[in-house]
Each structure stands twice: as C-alpha cells, then as structure tokens.
Amino acid sequence: MNKKIILALGGLLLLALAGGGLYLLFGRPEAPVYKTAKVQRGDIISTVSATGNLAAVVNVQVGTQVSGTIRKIYVDYNSPVKQGQPIAQIDPAIFEAQVEQALGNYQAALAGVQKAKVTVADTRRTLGRNRELIAGDFIARAELDTAQTAHDSALAALLAAEAAVVQTSGALNQARTNLAYSTIRSPVDGTVVSRNVDVGQTVAASFQTPTLFNIAQDLTRMEIDTSVDEADISRVKEGQTAYFTVDSYPEIRFEGQVTQVRGAPVVSQNVVTYVVVIGVDNRELKLKPGMTANVTLEVDHRHGVLRLPTAALRFKPKTPGGAPAAASGQPPAKAKSPVARRVYVLGADGQPTPVAVKTGIGDGNAVELTEGDLREGDEVIIEQAGGKKPAAATGAGRGPRF
Numbered sequence: 089m090n091k092k093i094i095l096a097l098g099g100l101l102l103l104a105l106a107g108g109g110l111y112l113l114f115g116r117p118e119a120p121v122y123k124t125a126k127v128q129r130g131d132i133i134s135t136v137s138a139t140g141n142l143a144a145v146v147n148v149q150v151g152t153q154v155s156g157t158i159r160k161i162y163v164d165y166n167s168p169v170k171q172g173q174p175i176a177q178i179d180p181a182i183f184e185a186q187v188e189q190a191l192g193n194y195q196a197a198l199a200g201v202q203k204a205k206v207t208v209a210d211t212r213r214t215l216g217r218n219r220e221l222i223a224g225d226f227i228a229r230a231e232l233d234t235a236q237t238a239h240d241s242a243l244a245a246l247l248a249a250e251a252a253v254v255q256t257s258g259a260l261n262q263a264r265t266n267l268a269y270s271t272i273r274s275p276v277d278g279t280v281v282s283r284n285v286d287v288g289q290t291v292a293a294s295f296q297t298p299t300l301f302n303i304a305q306d307l308t309r310m311e312i313d314t315s316v317d318e319a320d321i322s323r324v325k326e327g328q329t330a331y332f333t334v335d336s337y338p339e340i341r342f343e344g345q346v347t348q349v350r351g352a353p354v355v356s357q358n359v360v361t362y363v364v365v366i367g368v369d370n371r372e373l374k375l376k377p378g379m380t381a382n383v384t385l386e387v388d389h390r391h392g393v394l395r396l397p398t399a400a401l402r403f404k405p406k407t408p409g410g411a412p413a414a415a416s417g418q419p420p421a422k423a424k425s426p427v428a429r430r431v432y433v434l435g436a437d438g439q440p441t442p443v444a445v446k447t448g449i450g451d452g453n454a455v456e457l458t459e460g461d462l463r464e465g466d467e468v469i470i471e472q473a474g475g476k477k478p479a480a481a482t483g484a485g486r487g488p489r490f
Contacts, residue, residue, distance in 0.1 A: 120406075122434060124467040125397045132395060132456050134388040134449040136324060138364065140314035142334070142379045144304035145367075148276050151297035153269040154178060158289045163301070165283055169274040175301060176272040176285065183267040190260040197252040204246035211239035278305040281377060304377060310368045312344065312381050315354065315361040323387040324349055330366045332381040337374060344368040346385065388449045394457035398450060399470035400431045405440040406472055431462075432469045440469055 156178035163175045215235040221227045282302040285291060291298050312332065316324055330344045348365035366383065368375065428446050435441035445460030462468070 121473045122440070122469045123471040123473055124434070125400065125470045127397075127457065127462050127464055127466045127468060128395050129392060129464050130395050130454075132390045132393060132449055132451050132454060133386055134323070134451060136316060136320040136385040136387050138314035138316050138383045138385065140312040140366070140381050140383060142310050142312055142368070142375050142381055143377050144278075144281070144307060145309050145311050146276065146278075146305035147281070147377075148278070148303045148305060149299045150175070150272065150275065150301040150303055151299050152178065152272055152291055152293050153297070154183070154266050155292045155294075156182065156270065156290070158285050158287050158291065161283070161285070161287055163280050163283070165280060167280045169278060169280060169303060171274060171277050173274045174271050175274050175280070178270040178272070178291070180267055180270040183263065183270050186263040187260070187267050190256065190263040194253070194256040194260045197249065197256040200249040201246065201253055204242065204249040208239070208242040208246050211235065211242040215239045272300065274301075274303060276303060276305045278303045279307055307373060307377075308369070308371050310370045310375055310377070311347070312366040312368060312383060314364045314366060314381075314383050316364045316385075318353075318360040318362065320387075321349070321362045321364075324364055324385055325387075329386045330383055331386070332366070332383040334375065334379045334381055336376075336379065340374075342368065342375070342381075344383075390449060390456050393448075394462070394464060395454035396431070396445065396447065396457040396462070397454055397468065397470055398452065400468040401429050401447070401455065403432055403469050403471065405432060405469075431460075433462075433467065434469065443468075 158176060159179045160177040161175070162173075162177070163169060169175060215232075215238075218227060218232045218235040222229065222232045280301055281304045283300070284298075284302075285300045291300065312330075324346065326346050326349060328346045330346060332342050332344065333340070334342070344366040346364060347367040350363040350365070352363070354361045354363065364385070428444060430442050431445055432440040432442055443461055445462060446458045448456030448458045450456065
C-alpha cells in the first residue's frame, strides 16, 4: 500500500516537473528587443525637390512679316548666326514689282507738283495783269474775279499735289520695306535650334506670324523652370544653390543657382505650384534645351550640429499585443517651441523612457537636435523588434545597437 502511494506521488511530481518545463520552454512571453541608433554630430542640409526643363535664357522665334514662297535657306540646325545675318529668302519678284509701281506713282506725284506750280505761276500773272487793267477800266470786274478764282484754285491744286507726293512716298517706303522683309535676318547672335520651313514652301503672314526658325541667343547660359509645391515655396529664396541631374548624364551632378521665384500661382487639378527659375552655366555645352532636370534645392544647412535619427521621432513603444503603450518613467515637460518632440531611450530597467527634445531642420534621414537631454553618442530607440527568450537573450531587455 505504501509503495502505491509513493509511486503515485512520484508520478504527480514528474508531471509537475514536465509541466513546468513546458511552461518555461513555450509558455513564457518573449522580452521585447529594441534597436537603437546613436546621436552623432555632423552636417544637415535641408532640401526641396522639383523637376523642370532646360531652356535657353533668351529664345527668339523668328517669323516673317510678308507672305510668299521660300526661295533660299542659308542656315540649318545648330548653325551659329550673327545679328543681321540673312537666314532665309522669300521670292522677292512680287515685292520688286510693287516697289517699281510705287516708285512710278511717286515720280508721277512729283511731276504733278511741278505742273501745279506752273499753273499757280500762270494764274498769278493773269491776276496781276487784270488788276492793272481794272484800274484803267479796261476790263470788267467779273474778269478780275475769274482770275482771282483761278489763282486760288491753282494754289489748292498745288497743295493736293504735294499731299499726293507724301502719300506716294509712304507707299514707296512700304513697298521697299516689304522687299527688305523678304530677306529674313537673324535678330540676335546665337544658334539655330530648330528650322520649320524648306525651300519651295509657301508661308502666309496673316494675324499670327508663322515661326520659321527658333534661335537660342546663348547656349552657354541656360535656365530651368521648375515647379515647387506651395508647401515648400516659403523656404525657397533667390541666390540658393541648386543641384540637378539629367538622364543623358546620370553620373554628373550639375550645379545652378536660384535666380527668380515667381509669385504667379500655377493651378493644375487643385494642386498649386510656383515657378522657380534656376540659372545654369553650360560652358561645356553638355546640356541641351528641353532636357528634363531632377532638381534639388538647398534651402537651409547646418554644420557640426547634433544629428538625431528621424526614425527615433516616429518610434512609439508597443505592448505585447502590438498596440502603443504608455511609456514608463515621468512624461516629458511640455516644450514651448512648436517643434517640441519626444524620443525614447532605454532606462535603467531596460524599458523605454521618454525624453523631450526640440528639433530644427532635417534632411530625411536625420534632424537637427537643438534642445534636449541628449548628448553626442547617446543612443535612442528607433525600432521595436521581435524578442528572444530570456535564456538566449544577450542582455536584459536590450537588443542590438547600430
């Protein structure tokens, strides 16, 4: 009987030991593991990203004032041109004929003036003679009045002839101007970017002047018209440095400078942007008009400041169930600055402890630490990862640090 009791008690003891072992092996909750990062000293550059297209600073569209058929073309794509240099010729035959016609009308008007002057002189003599005759009662008064009327009419005809000279002179100048416009000349020094006509093509100058050539005045100086979001435009100022890349040279980082911040809004699908013009030095002529530029504007920078990892500002400790939990320790004092934030460090008990900080500018990876009980080399929690069992843990509640 005693042996049976002893065996039963032994069995119960073995079951209890086995249950305890299983609890220690599977049932005990895992301790949280925290990843940390150090507060380091370095530089922070705050940037604004934008995109735009390269263009010449001065881009002239050359058209035509007169209509006609293109007879000659003197330049082609990428041709360097000087101001006043002929670049195309419209068939001048019709304009030369108009000049000859206007010249004939002008000369006829000059002859009309001479004829009117002769008539004036003749009527003046007749009038003078009749005045002498009327004094001796040799002619009737009516003949004197007729002579006076003829003289006055001759004077009026002379004025009309002189006006005709002015009118035909203007027509002659217009015809000569049209003839001059038949030779299309470059208005600036530059490079021909595009040519939109060929020999034999007819161009018509009506209400809208056709564009025949596109001339970039100086391709060694270019600009980028970028679109900056309204949330970032307040940080963009003239004189700031800009860096950009183009698809043609992905390995090269080009540099420019903000030359203009335009105040006119551009609204597209309820999105408001503003145009920021960036001046670019293109002495090597690698950049070409129309290239798409991915621009980074340096709007602010700090040198030798404490860098707080951005991930630390996003971290919130969680309960074993995965929900955010109230951190242990005293809550941080309320900061007066609107940029007051909260980060967590590992306390003496191995649990997250909040620390109040104030931050400045950021670069996406780190922010400037302006105030707070953190020093260079201090570690802040950036992530809460899955834990290990205490038997295998390397430290009490502490995870790997990097």
